[in-house]
Every structure is written in structure tokens, then in C-alpha cells.
Amino acid sequence: MDNSSSNASSNSLPEALISASDTKQFIKESLNNYITDNFPQGVLAVCKKLSISEKTANHEIHIELTMQFVCQGELDLVAKTLSSALASKVIIKVNLAIKAVRQFTLGKEPVNPVQNNTQGKVANIIAIASGKGGVGKSTTTVNLAYALMSEGARVGVLDADIYGPSIPSMLGIKNEKPGTKDGKLMTPLNAKGLSAMSIGFLVDEADATVWRGPMASSAFNQLLNETDWPELDYLLIDMPPGTGDIQLTLAQKVPVAAAVIVTTPQDIALIDAVKGIAMFDKVKVPVLGIVENMSYHICENCGHQSHIFGESGGKHMAEDYETHLLGQLPLDISIRLDADLGESEIIENSAGEIANHYRKIARNISAQLFLQCDTASSLNADVVRK
Numbered sequence: 001m002d003n004s005s006s007n008a009s010s011n012s013l014p015e016a017l018i019s020a021s022d023t024k025q026f027i028k029e030s031l032n033n034y035i036t037d038n039f040p041q042g043v044l045a046v047c048k049k050l051s052i053s054e055k056t057a058n059h060e061i062h063i064e065l066t067m068q069f070v071c072q073g074e075l076d077l078v079a080k081t082l083s084s085a086l087a088s089k090v091i092i093k094v095n096l097a098i099k100a101v102r103q104f105t106l107g108k109e110p111v112n113p114v115q116n117n118t119q120g121k122v123a124n125i126i127a128i129a130s131g132k133g134g135v136g137k138s139t140t141t142v143n144l145a146y147a148l149m150s151e152g153a154r155v156g157v158l159d160a161d162i163y164g165p166s167i168p169s170m171l172g173i174k175n176e177k178p179g180t181k182d183g184k185l186m187t188p189l190n191a192k193g194l195s196a197m198s199i200g201f202l203v204d205e206a207d208a209t210v211w212r213g214p215m216a217s218s219a220f221n222q223l224l225n226e227t228d229w230p231e232l233d234y235l236l237i238d239m240p241p242g243t244g245d246i247q248l249t250l251a252q253k254v255p256v257a258a259a260v261i262v263t264t265p266q267d268i269a270l271i272d273a274v275k276g277i278a279m280f281d282k283v284k285v286p287v288l289g290i291v292e293n294m295s296y297h298i299c300e301n302c303g304h305q306s307h308i309f310g311e312s313g314g315k316h317m318a319e320d321y322e323t324h325l326l327g328q329l330p331l332d333i334s335i336r337l338d339a340d341l342g343e344s345e346i347i348e349n350s351a352g353e354i355a356n357h358y359r360k361i362a363r364n365i366s367a368q369l370f371l372q373c374d375t376a377s378s379l380n381a382d383v384v385r386k
């Protein structure tokens with residue numbers, strides 16, 4: 001199941017319809033016939049509200065859709081296709097109505113029934129995990145958070161890496177401290193629109209490294225539950241690397257809607273990533289798929305693509321474990337520099353190639369969360385992971 005490519009042939013508009021006089025009907029049929037991994041039954045099957053209006057003055061056609069997962073970037077491409085088919089400028093605006101998928105079931109079993117977010121403002125918690133350290137999990141978490149935000153979602157990041165919190169410096173807010181409005185709950189820091197909380201804001205790194213399991217786990221609980229999170233569609237948790245007791249406890253205690261596994265294509269990382277899938281299976285948290293980081297490198301001089309850490313490891317792993325390959329990210333100096341400088345390509349160069357990679361993966365994550373986990377969706381039965 002390769003989510004990284006869309007079904008281009010089924011995206012083309014049916015020629016017979018191009019001459020149809022009813023523009024609205026044509027648009028509806030086109031949206032219905034648009035089939036990709038994120039729209040397995042077309043756009044209208046998952047659209048809550050649709051309005052189409054023609055502006056006669058400038059010949060523009062405005063389409064507004066209310067959707068339950070982020071998809072602006074993908075539907076911008078649909079707008080382009082419609083524009084050339086209709087010889088008018090077509091603009092698609094996605095309004096988001098993302099709801100919690102917490103009360104979901106896998107098969108007949110209810111999942112995580114005991115868990116409930118204390119603030120009730122966070123719709124969906126997604127754990128970003130890796131079996132092995134150093135594969136780029138924190139970097140990927142931060143960039144995916146910005147990418148979800150750039151697709152219109154309200155997003156927060158919680159750094160669960162109590163022993164090595166790197167999120168504050170990656171967000172460029174290393175020396176800031178959270179305040180409080182009521183003396184009880186901490187106000188999360190704001191990093192270019194993202195809400196962020198990390199133990200790194202509260203204690204010295206050296207202090208946290210000597211904490212034992214229960215202390216680390218209770219510190220994490222405090223961070224999650226004693227933060228005054230604003231209304232969020234997604235809270236991404238940067239999990240500590242590994243699949244030991246701490247990770248298992250976190251996966252059990254936190255009302256995680258689903259998990260995403262980050263790996264490099266290297267055998268040694270893949271072996272540990274498989275352990276990550278097994279850990280989430282054990283606590284009945286669905287794994288949405290795999291992000292393959294540092295998949296390839298493109299030579300700046302000659303453009304040659306080389307697979308430094310091996311080729312297609314994540315793809316094969318997704319096939320073997322019946323999960324999705326959510327996307328592949330290049331090994332790129334700008335990703336490393338941004339992480340070091342506390343910047344992000346998605347904010348600074350939102351139309352760039354790197355930003356596009358992250359936005360596509362963010363859309364896949366958001367769509368898969370809805371398609372796999374939302375029991376209210378009639379599509380759920382077809383795509384739920386076995």
C-alpha cells in the first residue's frame with residue numbers, strides 16, 4: 001500500500017463531460033470521480049458540505065468544501081485540472097471540521113476506552129515514534145506539525161523525550177519558559193503558530209537525564225495534563241526513541257488516537273521500527289503507517305539520486321506489515337540546517353520541494369487517521385488495518 005503516489009490516471013476528467021452545459025454538475029461528477037489513496041471513494045463521499053458559486057464578473061468559480069481531514073494541497077491540484085477543463089479560474093477552499101476519532105474500534109474491540117484528555121480541547125493525539133534513535137523522529141515531528149498547520153489544522157507538539165528534549169531548539173524557542181494564567185495550568189509556548197510543551201522548557205537537560213522511569217513518566221503526565229492546550233485538531237507527541245517500558249507506559253497511558261513510525265531504510269533501523277509496530281499493536285493503538293526518512297540524497301551538482309541508507313526498506317516493511325508508506329523524505333542539508341537553527345522550510349519556503357514532501361505526508365496522516373479510525377465514516381470498514 002504505497003500512499004506516497006496518487007492515482008494519476010483516475011484523476012483526469014472524463015472527456016464526455018467537458019462539453020456538458022451544467023458546470024455545477026460537471027464539478028460534482030469530477031469530484032466524485034477523483035479517486036486517490038486519500039479519497040478511495042471520491043471527494044464527495046467524505047465531504048460534509050459543498051458550495052459552488054460562479055463569479056460572473058471575473059469568470060471565477062469558487063468551490064468551498066467542509067472536510068474532516070487536511071487536503072487543501074491535494075485539492076489545489078484538482079482546482080488546476082478543473083480550471084483547464086472549464087477554461088475558467090477554479091478556486092477550491094477547504095474548511096476543516098476535524099473531530100476526535102477517540103471512540104473508535106478496530107474490528108469489534110473498543111480501543112483505549114479508559115483514556116480521556118483532561119482538557120477535552122485536543123481532538124486527536126498522534127504519537128510519532130521510532131524504534132531506533134537518531135533516525136530523525138523529532139525533526140520529522142516538528143516539520144509534520146508545521147505541515148499540518150500549513151494545510152489549515154490547529155496543531156500542538158508535545159516533547160515526550162524526557163531524557164533528550166530537542167523540540168525547544170528545533171522550534172527556535174530554547175530559552176523561553178511557559179507562563180501560567182491561573183497558577184495551575186501552564187500556558188504552552190507559541191512557535192510560529194504551533195503550541196508547544198517540553199520538559200526542556202522547565203528543567204535543565206542534565207537534571208532530566210538522571211530521572212528514573214516512574215519519575216519520567218509522571219513528568220510526562222504533568223506536561224500533557226497540566227498544560228492549558230488551546231483547541232487543537234492534532235497534538236503530535238514526539239515519543240522517546242525505543243520500545244522499552246517508558247514507551248510502553250506512555251502508549252498505554254496517553255489517549256493516543258494512532259501512531260506513526262519514522263524509520264530510515266537501513267536494516268538496523270527497520271528491525272527496531274518493526275518492534276515499534278508490535279508495541280503499538282500490543283496496546284491496541286493503530287499504526288497509520290511509516291515515514292521513511294533519509295530515503296535518498298540528490299547530488300547538488302549532478303542531480304544524481306543515491307540511496308545512502310539502502311533502497312525501499314520502508315516500502316517493503318509497509319507491505320510486509322500491511323500498513324501504509326506515508327511518504328519518503330530526502331536526506332537534505334536544508335532539513336538539517338533548519339533543525340539546528342530552529343527554522344522550518346514549511347514556514348520559510350512553503351512552495352518549495354521539501355515543504356511539499358512534508359505537506360503530502362501530513363495530508364496522508366490526517367486522511368489515514370480519518371479513514372482508518374473514524375467509526376462514523378462508512379469508508380472505515382473497507383480500509384481498517386487488520
Ligand SMILES: Nc1ncnc2c1ncn2[C@@H]1O[C@H](COP(=O)(O)OP(=O)(O)OP(=O)(O)O)[C@@H](O)[C@H]1O
Pocket residue numbers: 130132133134135136137138139140161164166240241293294329330331332333335336337339340
Ligand atoms: N531528512 C533529513 N535530512 C538531513 N538531516 C536530517 C534529516 N532528518 C533528520 N536530520 C538530522 O539528523 C539528526 C537527528 O535527527 P533527530 O534529532 O530528529 O533524530 P531523532 O530520531 O529524534 O533522535 P533521538 O530521538 O535519538 O533524539 C539531526 O541533526 C537532524 O538535523
